[in-house]
Amino acid sequence: MPTRIKDFYELVYEVVACVPKGKVTTYGAIAEYLGQKGSARLVGWALNAVHQHRTDIPAHRVVNRNGLLTGKHHFPNPNQMQQLLENEKIKVVDNQIINFEKHFWNPVIELRNH
DNA sequence: TGATTGACCAACT
DNA sequence: CAGTTGGCCAATC
Numbered sequence: 001m002p003t004r005i006k007d008f009y010e011l012v013y014e015v016v017a018c019v020p021k022g023k024v025t026t027y028g029a030i031a032e033y034l035g036q037k038g039s040a041r042l043v044g045w046a047l048n049a050v051h052q053h054r055t056d057i058p059a060h061r062v063v064n065r066n067g068l069l070t071g072k073h074h075f076p077n078p079n080q081m082q083q084l085l086e087n088e089k090i091k092v093v094d095n096q097i098i099n100f101e102k103h104f105w106n107p108v109i110e111l112r113n114h
Numbered sequence: 115t116g117a118t119t120g121a122c123c124a125a126c127t
Numbered sequence: 128c129a130g131t132t133g134g135c136c137a138a139t140c
Contacts, residue, residue: 008136027122031135039135040122046137047121064122071121 008034012046013054015107018114019061022088023105024097026065033107048074060084067100 015030027040036042043062050057060081064070069092072081082092091098 028124031122036135037123039137041120041134042122042136044121049138059121062121069121074121 008042009046009049009053012043013050013057015111016047016050016057016059016062017054018107018111019058019105022090022103024061024063024067024085024090024100024103025105025107026063028065029104029106029108030062033111044071047071051076058084061105063097063100067097067104069095069097 011034012030015033016025019025027043028037030043031037031040047057047059047062050059059071060075062071069081069085072078072095075081082095085092085097090103097103
């Protein structure tokens, strides 16, 4: 079992860790930032095991392109994801982020020269 | 080693 | 408008 994290995972974690408080991003945006637009599923895979490698990654700030909390069931406590978002002034109704566009944080733009 | 699946997305039917 | 398909890559069976 490798003690080192896969490069792809590292990149995903780094991007997620750079998401400011009160902002959210999407799987597709991260994949696009990594230059692999079609690999959004890999971002999901990376986050699936995120808690096994890094427990300090705000995975609750990553949702699908609809602003839907598709990954909440993969949290230790599904309610925690929504709770954390609401704790950051992000309103969530019916597993969906209100004013998602307003809270959207695009790594491609924010980290373009990073 | 081949087949299947997965916290996705976009295009097509 | 809803369901299907293709694509991308890694992990599991």
